[in-house]
Amino acid sequence: MPSRRTFILQTAAGSAAAMAGIRLAHATQGVSKDEIVIGSIQDLSGPIAVLGRYVQNGMILRVESINAAGGIHGRKLKLIVEDSSYDPKKSVLAAQKLVTQNRIFAMIGTLGSPTTLASMPVVLEKNVLHLFPVSAHSATYEPFNKLKFSTAIPYPLSTRIGVQQMLKMKGYKRVAILYQDDEYGVDVLKGAEEALKAAGLSLVEKTSYKRGATEFSTQMQKINAANPDLIVLATIVRETLGAIGAARQLGYKGDFLGSEAVHQPTVAKVGGKLVEGLYALNGTPAPYRGLPGNPKALEDWIESYKSRFGEDPDVYAVGGWMGVDIFAKAAEKAGPNLNNDTLVQALETHPYPRGFLGNQEIAWSPTKRVGPDKVRIAQIQDGKWLGVTDFIGL
Secondary structure (H helix, E strand, O other): OOOOOOEEEOOOOOOHHHHOOOOOOOOEOOEOOOEEEEEEEEOOOOOOHHHHHHHHHHHHHHHHHHHHOOOEOOEEEEEEEEEOOOOHHHHHHHHHHHHHHOOOOEEEOOEOHHHHHHHHHHHHHOOOEEEOOEOOOHHHOOOOOOOEEEOOOOHHHHHHHHHHHHHHHHOOOOEEEEEEOOHHHHHHHHHHHHHHHHOOOOOOEEEEEOOOOOOOHHHHHHHHHOOOOEEEEEOOOHHHHHHHHHHHHOOOOOEEEEOHHHOOHHHHHHHHHHHOOOEEEEOOOOOOOOOOOOOHHHHHHHHHHHHHHOOOOOHHHHHHHHHHHHHHHHHHHHOOOOOHHHHHHHHHHOOEOOOOOOOOOEOOEOOEOEOOOOEEEEEEEOOEEEEOOOOEOO
16 A cells, blocks of 8 residues: 555556547647656645545555556556645645646545645646545535536535434434534535524534544533434544444443544544444445445445455545546547647546446536535445435435
8 A cells, every 4th residue: 555655656667659640729737748647735744644544545446457557548547646744735835746846737636625725825826727626525526616626526515415404304403513613614614504594493503523523422411412303514534433332331321423534434433332323424425335235335435345355345445436526537538639728628528427336426517616515414324324214415
């Protein structure tokens, strides 16, 4: 498994003959006759490194398969991944390196809202495509910029849809929230408040924690005192486990609904009995081998991932794989003359369809930069995230 701070994946260049007759109208950064350079910023050493590893590995798996098949119009993909440690300042430095020294054509799949929001201006200022960050923050698609595309349903929208659906399903009357004190957490808070307002309700308690926190007893005491029957969690991995553990120790018997960041196999696997029954929102199902109804293509994909990296994939590996796959399909549609304009046009006019990984259709337009508009609700049952709804919208 890759462990260096900077991972560079490059296969042998395709033959010059394969590109004979192709001429770019003008030089495009990161694109040569035999190579396309793409970059990504992941947390490989910080508090969500477990997620960054999966995203990186998913990207590597798809890059390797594309290159093994001959690349894109004869060009092989070169992937360069920088480590942010989930630190916004480090993400800025990583972005500067990627766009100025490595001269990438596109930034793909940056992990985390704080790091994405800090590094994105650096990318756009250099006229580099900013594609499919692993963040559902609204700034990934607003204000409009032709160079940025989002594959994540925005946190405010997904949370609003999810909370509204949970109110219909379970009839909750007293809802509280624990949220990370940053852009990510505030977006989830906004969606929860909008859903409750539409139902004639309001939060009975809201409290936050600092990014990287490991102790949640104070926050959960405050929430438990409000006697909620549902607690919304704008947490990630260890924060989810810590918060649920603290709440249960205080005697809380109600339900939890996690944001999209909570929906990952690591939570179910590490949390064990503590997290049984936990609900969470998601835009793509968690990949599990052997589930009834799994298509053969999914079983084969899971096996290829495990053969390459020695462990089963999770939903973040799916996200990394899909990010490269969407880029590759658009680059193929863009034709041999690959540049910002031709790739943007391909993304705007060719939706990414539902596939064997269980994703919803993702479609952009010349005026729309967020692809999906629906979300699913899943629940941990017997240690696995299983869907309790199909994709639902407002």
